[in-house]
Amino acid sequence: MANTKTDEKLQKIAKELLESGEANLFIGYTKGSNPQRMRPVFITKPEEAEKLSFSRHAVQDLAVFLKKQEVKKFGKIGIAVKGCDEKAVNTLIQEYQISRDDIKIIGMQCNGVIKQNLADKGETEVSEYTVYDKCLICREHTPVLYDFLIETEEPELSLSGNVKPYAEIEKLESMSAEEKNAFWAQEFDKCIKCYACRQACPLCYCSRCIVEKNMPQWIDTNSEETGNAQWNLIRAYHLSGRCIGCGECERACPVNIPLMLINEKMAKDVYNLFGYKSGLDINAKPVFGVFSESDFNDFIK
């Protein structure tokens, strides 16, 4: 398939960054063997920049690779990111995992990516019925922070309002505590503790996850009721006020636990209670790290 204008711009920038030494490694997308899929590519030589591509099938959040030691060792890195994924880069900078000076952000303007399962069945049109829920609520079609911006050639996503993103959250909110508990018990029952959610998450960067702490073993590792609930809840807590909503955990989950329902609900609560949205400002104080006299405390009885 021929290069689009977007591809050409992207390849040019990556090539120049690699040539000038402003980046030793460039992380981006390339076309997969299946035209309806894009896969990550790691480029170190300027002449290989022509492999780079971007389209409505660029689903994966590439920021996840920034936490890998194999990537970190390159020092200066260039990365192509959509607005949603770019928020992960911001959070990694905010949490001192990467330095702003060491990263060149190529912001890919985006009007939504097609759900992989639909794409695999041949879907090629971007519409409110084919994109992810995160695209429907997206306010960062243009990334909030970038060194280079590549404008999109895609038409704007038109929303009729017929599709309600994360509709389940409202349903959950109306449930009693027992009903909620029953709902999640059923969902977590499926968990096989493969930790794919963690591996796919750009913000799960601990070198030793709490679940791997075995002196003492706070979280049961076997996949049964207690351990499953412990794992999924603690991950939700560790991501509250941090999760940027890329949806990779849910996409990676082999047993289809609706993880984004938890993450989006937590993000909603954090915003309502503390007025904080994650991933928008590299200098913001994360809500987990701040005490304020004005914090709500009506839970203290």
Add this chain to the structure above:
Amino acid sequence: MARIGVFVCWCGSNIAGTVDVEKVREEAAKIPGVVSAVDYKYMCSDPGQNSLRNVIKEKNLTGVVLAACSPHMHENTFRKAAVKEGLNPYFVEIANIREQVSWVHEDKERATAKAVDLMKMMVEKVKRDRPIEDVRVPLNKKALVIGGGIAGIQAALDIANGGVEVILVEKEPSIGGRMIQLDETFPTLDCSSCIMTPKMVEANQHPNIKLYTYSEIEDVSGYIGNFKIKIRKKTKSVVEKDCTGCGECWNACPMHKNVKSEFNLNLSERTAIYVPFPQAVPLIPVLDRSVCLHYKKGGKCQKCLDACGPKCIDFSLQDEIIEETVGAIVASTGYDLMDTSMYGEYGYGKFKDVVSGLQFERLLSASGPTEGVIKRPSDGKTPQTIVFVQCVGSRDPEKGVPYCSKVCCMYTAKHAKLFAHKVHGSQSYVFYIDIRSTSKGYEEFVRGAMEQDGAVYLRGRVSKIYEDDGKLIVKGADTLSGNQVEIAADMVVLATGVLPKKGSDKLAQMLGISYDKYGFLTESHPKLRPAESSTAGIFLAGMAQGPRDIPESVVSGSAAASKILGLFSKSEYEVEGTIANVNEATCVACFYCQRVCAYSAISRKEIKDRSGKLIKVVANVNPGLCTGCGACVNACFSKSIDVKGFMDDQIYAEIKSLAV
């Protein structure tokens, strides 16, 4: 193998009355690893401690659990006893079955069950205790005193006389605080400035005291032994070393009728360049740029400079920031008066002749605006009848504050006496709620005001004050006779309640010490540690802690000083070893710990290899600053921080011990 001894204390009937101590002992004996279980009437007594020591020796114990009172009470006692038998002090654990059990529960069976649980938890914890060494922090033997009132001056002088350098910082242009504003002092009626000025001069001339007036604390960081202080020395626009205090400048200043004197509480005027009062220490004027014509009129006026012999006025001088390192701090920031104009019925602020107690002090004072002759602010006439109203703002939870301002009963009696002495044939009336005169010579003093000086004391409140034909008509109740009274007075003096100094809460936040809901600085322990703040190395003195009179302020200043001299008598300060500890192998340097640390105890540490190449960055705990509060432990996603003595496996074992 663990060899644990469990000691169950009766605390007389304090514990044994509600908890079946024998049952606790029996249950303890069943726990694997417990080789001795004893109950005793008073473990803290000498025989109790001796039995503890004997069991440690005879059974060769590796850990000790005391099921007794709060660790606040006797943890130290038992640790010391254990140390004498060669145990690490941190191998002593307390299960608090008094404050947390017997004193708060009634049902003996359930209380006993809870006591057993708490004891079990501590047995599991002590099995996993590791020896902990206390942390030693070097001491910078220099002290900072914030506030140059009587308490601060006393503290500074005592510390300086003990051979330690002191930095005394005062916000106002002169030291002396509130006491130098007073006329005479109860109950001896000696002149306040006569006893205060020698102290001020001594503080100024003391070789060990460095005085910064017209200066404020800008920033405080660090910890006991090593506080880093930034002081903003506001510019006086005067080159201090050249100034002789001759007074030519303020005599030449044309702004002599426009600015109210803060020192005289608006009862007189001052110039733009001024000393607050004639005995000011240091006797160096400050130039108030907010009112000075030089700054208002683009540099035209420089009459003060023209008059100045040594030409030491410099309009271009700027604030200076001075940095100091000290080992200990005294916060003696003093007090302000409440704004009583909110009591509309008393007419303060509306009627010129309704004044506050402190204003009346200035009217009595020989160095005051009326040179000691009592004159009404409205027309300058000497009043013949004065009504004193007590508890204005104090003891009034509705409109004022619920606490008693403590000094008002006494100073009102003093005012009545001085009024009678200065204006013969005059009459004073005092409306009061109760008379509080509990110190030495105080009750006699108040009696004297009534019996010798003829003050009429009326127990009741004033309902309204209004002006009528040059008089202030005071309407009130005399609850003892049951009558409504109406007095035509020439003046009314309100015993206005006291508040902590404005801005002392901000200072407290900077210092990292606690304060109560009114803003008074709080003691580490209200009875047993009254001179210490909640933060090690920071001490309290004077009215900043709450209402008190001069002798008490002096005592508190000396107490703070003696604490500091005691601290400085050692070469190092020992901090409890129960502080946070980073697992550098698993730390990913997200620094959430640093964000949540209230003590700024966490910093970045770079781990490098032999060639100097950076391997990784990790969090690092400053042992001098860490209090072991554990906020960082909670914040750490990867569980890479523990607090020594409260390690993860210990907490886990404690919880597990409760599982049936």
